[in-house]
Amino acid sequence: MENDELFNELRSELQEKVHFLKDKPEETIDTTLRSLWLASAGIFKSAEASDGIILPQLSENQVGKLRALIVQRVKNVPLAYLTGRQRFMGVELLADKRALIPRKETEILGNKALELSREMTKIQKPALVIDTCCGAGNLGSAIAYHNPDIKVYATDLSHEAVELTKDNISFLNLSDRVEAMQGDFMSAFENDAFYEKVDLIVCNPPYITSAKVKKMDSEISSYEPELAFDGGMLGIKIIQKLISESPKFLKPSGWVVFEVGLGQGPFVIQFLQKSGNYSVIDFVNDDEGNIRTVYAQKR
Numbered sequence: 613m614e615n616d617e618l619f620n621e622l623r624s625e626l627q628e629k630v631h632f633l634k635d636k637p638e639e640t641i642d643t644t645l646r647s648l649w650l651a652s653a654g655i656f657k658s659a660e661a662s663d664g665i666i667l668p669q670l671s672e673n674q675v676g677k678l679r680a681l682i683v684q685r686v687k688n689v690p691l692a693y694l695t696g697r698q699r700f701m702g703v704e705l706l707a708d709k710r711a712l713i714p715r716k717e718t719e720i721l722g723n724k725a726l727e728l729s730r731e732m733t734k735i736q737k738p739a740l741v742i743d744t745c746c747g748a749g750n751l752g753s754a755i756a757y758h759n760p761d762i763k764v765y766a767t768d769l770s771h772e773a774v775e776l777t778k779d780n781i782s783f784l785n786l787s788d789r790v791e792a793m794q795g796d797f798m799s800a801f802e803n804d805a806f807y808e809k810v811d812l813i814v815c816n817p818p819y820i821t822s823a824k825v826k827k828m829d830s831e832i833s834s835y836e837p838e839l840a841f842d843g844g845m846l847g848i849k850i851i852q853k854l855i856s857e858s859p860k861f862l863k864p865s866g867w868v869v870f871e872v873g874l875g876q877g878p879f880v881i882q883f884l885q886k887s888g889n890y891s892v893i894d895f896v897n898d899d900e901g902n903i904r905t906v907y908a909q910k911r
C-alpha cells in the first residue's frame with residue numbers, strides 16, 4: 613500500500629475511534645498520526661514537534677508497528693506514553709507512565725514562574741528555585757532551560773516521578789543546574805541551607821477533589837498516576853500547605869507561584885490574604901477568564 617493511501621486510511625480510523633481530551637489541545641488527528649508514524653520509524657517526537665516534519669516512507673515492518681500503536685491509542689493509551697515525548701514551554705521532554713504528562717494549561721504557570729525568575733536574576737544571580745510536586749520535572753527543567761541564571765531543586769513524593777525527572781535533567785543536559793530528590797512536599801529542604809534562602813517556589817500540586825478523581829476520563833485514570841491528581845476532600849490539601857509553609861523557605865520578597873483548579877482561585881486568594889505572610893498577591897487567567905495561576909510575594 614502506498615504511504616499516502618495508508619495515511620488516509622489511518623486518519624479515518626483515528627477520526628472514528630479516538631476521542632481527544634480538552635486539556636491536550638495540541639493533540640489532533642493529524643498530530644497524533646504524524647507522531648505515531650514517526651515513532652514507528654524510530655523517530656520519537658511529541659504531537660507538537662511532529663508538525664512540519666517530513667514523514668518517512670515506512671517499511672512493511674514499520675507499518676506493522678504503526679498499526680499496533682494505533683490500536684493502543686484507540687484503547688485510550690495516552691499519546692505521550694506511546695511516543696515517549698511531550699513538549700512543554702517549547703522544550704521536548706521524555707514522558708512515560710512514571711509521571712503525569714505535562715499539560716499545555718500548565719504553561720501559564722511555567723511562563724509566570726519564568727518571568728518572575730528573570731526579574732530576580734536581573735538583580736542577583738544565581739536565583740534559587742524549588743519545583744515541588746515536580747512530576748516529570750517539566751516546570752523546573754523548562755524554567756532552567758530558558759533562564760541560565762537559576763539553580764533548581766525539584767522534588768516529588770513519588771520515587772518513579774523523581775527518576776523520570778532525573779532522566780529529563782540528563783536528556784536536557786541540565787545536570788549542573790537542576791537536581792531532583794524524593795520527599796514529601798518540602799521535606800527534602802528542611803535544613804539551614806534552604807530556610808529563608810529560596811527566591812522562588814513553583815508548584816503544580818494535585819488539586820482535584822478525591823470524589824472527582826474517581827470520575828476522571830479513563831485515558832487519565834487508567835494510565836496516569838492517581839497521586840498526581842488527588843488533592844484530598846476539598847482538593848486544596850497541598851495548596852494549603854504551600855501557602856502556610858513557603859514563608860519558612862522563602863527569602864524576604866521571595867515568590868511562591870502555583871497552579872489552581874477551575875473555581876479554586878478566589879478561595880485560595882482569600883487564604884493567602886488571611887495568612888498575613890504575603891504582601892503582593894496576584895493571579896493569571898486562562899483564555900476563558902478562569903484563574904489558573906496564583907502568585908504571592910513574601911513580606
Ligand SMILES: C[S@@+](CC[C@H](N)C(=O)[O-])C[C@H]1O[C@@H](n2cnc3c(N)ncnc32)[C@H](O)[C@@H]1O
Nearest residue numbers: 714745746747768769770796797816818839840
Ligand atoms: C499535578 S502533578 C504535577 C506534575 C508536574 N509538576 C507537572 O506540572 O506536570 C502533581 C505531582 O505532585 C506529586 N505529589 C502528590 N503528593 C505529593 C506530596 N505530598 N509531596 C510531593 N509531591 C507530591 C505527584 O506525585 C505528582 O507528580
